[in-house]
Amino acid sequence: MATRTAPEDFSALVQSRRSLRDFLPTPVPPEVLDAILADANAAPSWSNTQPYRVAMASGAVRDRLQSALTSRFDQGMAAQRGGWFGKLKLLATPGAMPDGDYKVNLEYPEDLQPQRRATGHALYELLHIGRKDQAAREAQMRRNFEFFGAPTALFIFVHSGLKEFSALDAGIFAQTLMLSAHARCAKPSRSHHTTSCCVASLWATRQTTPSTPSTPAGPRHKAGRFPPARSGQSG
DSSP states (O other): OOOOOOHHHHHHHHHHOOOOSOOOOOOOOHHHHHHHHHHHTTOOBGGGOOOEEEEEEEHHHHHHHHHHHHHHHHHHHHHHHTHHHHHHHHHHSTTOSOOOSSOOOOOOOGGGHHHHHHHHHHHHHHTTOOTTOHHHHHHHHHGGGGGGGOSEEEEEEEEGGGTHHHHHHHHHHHHHHHHHHHHTOOOOOSSOOOOOOOOOOOOOEEOSSOSSOOOOOTTTTOSSOOOOOOTTOBO
16 A cells, blocks of 8 residues: 655655755665665656666776766867867867767757856856856866766666657656655764765667667666566556
8 A cells, every 4th residue: 555645745855855066975885776776666657668777887887987978078178178170189089079869969048048047157156166267167067977976876878769758757767766865865874874866968878679688687777677667657
């Protein structure tokens, strides 16, 4: 039988969640990660298909990913500072250009600019980074690719066959995951570990037809798709 949550408790949880930009390096225990992923696995999706895969990176794997991502970021920034020659050099460098499945170069719609600018202004004011301090702004942008110091990074890959609908399902999954992580926020002690999240949009897809059938990967979900959701969770 479903457990009823008090509306005021749920409202407090949702309204107190924040997107953080700095994390402690303290490793998150496996059992905490498992619990967060189990909660996220209950998120609804179109026809209960769960059209996404999740990869978890901690330790040496996470560090290698950070090194690769920051290296590409540094190359891109150097190319911008180098003018046309720098950009041509970047184009000629194998593996230097982003190869995502979705084009992310866009202009923010004018009606959304006020919120975007207000958020950016508040963030950089908090960090004491001036508008003309290009080096500091670049260093802060680089933190995205350092996972803001978080000890664990999760990558969500959507199914190309469902196009934008897959991204919608992945967004619901991500929100459920973030709320679960936020619910476990506590003052660090011998028995509690603080968890929270930040989302970065680095788009990729998984193939429409995998070369081998997807199978549950066991309790840590290290590979493949999550086990099927319980009944009654379809979108």
